[in-house]
Amino acid sequence: MTRDEILALAAGRSLNVCVSEEIMGNKVVCDAIFGDTEIHTTxxxxxxxxxxxxxSENLTAAQLVITRMANLGFIEAKLWENENRPDVICRAALLTLFKKNPDTKSKQNKPKLWIVK
Known part of the structure; x- marks a missing residue:
C-alpha cells in the first residue's frame, strides 16, 4: 500500500478493514447475515x-490502535494520544507501519510452510 493510497482512504469501512487487518492482526470477512466481521484468536x-x-469513526476504538502500535514498539504512537480525530490516528498508524516495513501485507499473507523432500 502506498502513501497516497493510505491518505486517500476516507473514514469508514475501507479504513476500518485496513486497520483491522494490517495493525490489529485480525481477519475481516463479509457475511450476508452478520455483515463485516472481525476474526481474531485470543x-x-x-x-x-x-x-x-x-x-476510523470512534475515538475509543482509535485508542486501541494507539495501544496496539505502542505494543508493537512504534514510539510514534505516543504522539497521537492527544489527537481527537480517529481517522487521522488510523492513517498515521498505517503510514508509520508501512514506512517501517513497506511490504508488510505481502509478508503477512505468506504461509509459513516449507516443502521437505
Whole structure:
C-alpha cells in the first residue's frame, strides 16, 4: 500500500478493514447475515468473531490502535494520544507501519510452510 493510497482512504469501512487487518492482526470477512466481521484468536487459542470495530469513526476504538502500535514498539504512537480525530490516528498508524516495513501485507499473507523432500 502506498502513501497516497493510505491518505486517500476516507473514514469508514475501507479504513476500518485496513486497520483491522494490517495493525490489529485480525481477519475481516463479509457475511450476508452478520455483515463485516472481525476474526481474531485470543492468547488461549480461542477464535473470536465480532462486528468490525469502527476504528476510523470512534475515538475509543482509535485508542486501541494507539495501544496496539505502542505494543508493537512504534514510539510514534505516543504522539497521537492527544489527537481527537480517529481517522487521522488510523492513517498515521498505517503510514508509520508501512514506512517501517513497506511490504508488510505481502509478508503477512505468506504461509509459513516449507516443502521437505
Amino acid at each position: 492468547m488461549k487459542g480461542e477464535t473470536v468473531y465480532d462486528r468490525l470495530t469502527p476504528y
